[in-house]
Amino acid sequence: MRLAVLVLGLLLCLVTGAASLAPIPPSNRVSLIHDRLLNANLNRDHVMVVAHRAGWKKDGVIMRAENSFAAIDHAVSIGVEMVELDVRRSKDGVLVIMHDETLDRTTTCHGKVADHTLGELRACQLLVEGQRRSTEEHVFTLEEAMLHARGRIMINIDNKIEPEALVEVADIARSLGMPDGVLLKLAVWDADRLQLARDIRRAIGPDIAFMPILADDAVTEPAFIDRTESSIGAPAAELVHWHRDASQPITADGGPLLSPLARAAAIRNNAHLWINTYPITDRPEGMVAGGRGDYLALKTGRPEDVWGFFVDRGVTIIQTDEPEAVIAWLEQEGLRRSYELTN
Incomplete structure (x- = not known):
């Protein structure tokens, strides 16, 4: 099946345009990633990797402070295309990077993010969770994160x-001259939510990439997937394949x-299919991937039953807590x- 994926990608490249062989300046990496994101049908022989919470784990062990x-620097060094960063707002209205509603788990401070001014948040050092080891980094703003990543790696915004x-x-991305450096997204589950997505799509402007998050507890019809992708010009659809059936340890077919x-809808809309294989806090492993999570790939030594399973079903973007392992397996395959070569 993976051979068929490769053949399809190569045929699409031949049909829609020949590849240029011009060398790429290192500073141009984000524009190349962005180009592959916007041109899924030209790049179905390449699977992009997104580092969940910027890439904080290796082999299930927390190695770095999340976000x-x-x-971010480590993700760049191993060739990841995007880092996922979580956005919240401080008491004085500044967008900051933080996953949880509270500061307790990931910083040296306590209480809600929204109850602290940016000045107060500056005093909160980031922790390596589990070890409770403090780092030299403190809570930083979204703008600072964008500047740190600019030109090197795209940012996938998880808006909290x-x-x-x-x-x-x-607006922040555009003001920094990096509209191609971010990917925005919104959960869509019915017609009303799709209308909200359309409204936001118009408000953010066509130069910023924007995609839906579709979960199979609500979205079960391919026609809705097709309509959503086409109506907001989505370069990708982030898929949540819930695992709720205890009698079936792993999904057999990937669901609707x-x-x-x-x-087929993804190909019609020139859109990537995106799967998440990382675990959710306080939930069973593989909860958002039909039971086929990162841990299963590492535990069994059969990554083809996890990452390969999804690639065989058309997935061309994988968001993971194990970017090094995923990239190594993808390269092997x-x-x-x-x-270094343009599309």
Whole structure:
């Protein structure tokens, strides 16, 4: 099946345009990643990797503070395309990077993020969770994160506050001259939510990448996937394949979001299919991936039953807590292409 994926990608490249062989300046990496994001049908022989919370783990062990500059730097060094960063708002209205509603788990401070001014948050050092080891980094703003990543790696924004804040995120990216450096997203589950996505799409502008998050507890019809992707011009659809059936340890077919019809909709809309294989806090392993999570790949030594399973169903973006392992496996399978050559 993976051979078929490669063949399809190569055929699409031949049909839609020949590849240029011009060398790429290192400073141009983000524009190349962005180009592959926007041109899924030209790049189905290459699987992109997103580092969840910027890439804080290796082999299940927490190595770095999540959402940290150190994590971003490591992700860049191993060839990751995007880092996922979580956005919240301080008491004085500044967008900051923090996953939890509170500071307790990941910093030396306590209480809600929204109850602290930016000045107060500056005093909160980031922790390596588990070890409770403090780092030299403190809570930083979204703008600072963008500047740190600029030109080197894209940022996938996980917005933890009101949906309309995505417009503010887009404005910050544009003000820094990096509209191609971010990917915004919104959960979509019905017609009303799709209309909200359309409104936000218009408000953020066409130069900022924007995609839906679709979960199979609500979205079960490929026609809705098709309509959502086309109506907001989505370069990708982030898929959540819930694992709720204890009698079935792992998904057998990927569910409706990874069906042949869903894959056809992605091809029609020149969109990537994106799967998350990381664990959710306080939930069973593989909860968002039909039971086929990162841990299963590492524990069994059979990554083809996890990452390979999804690639075989058309997935071309994997968000993971194990970016090093995923990239190594993809390269072994011939499912990565160097950024030293343009598309």
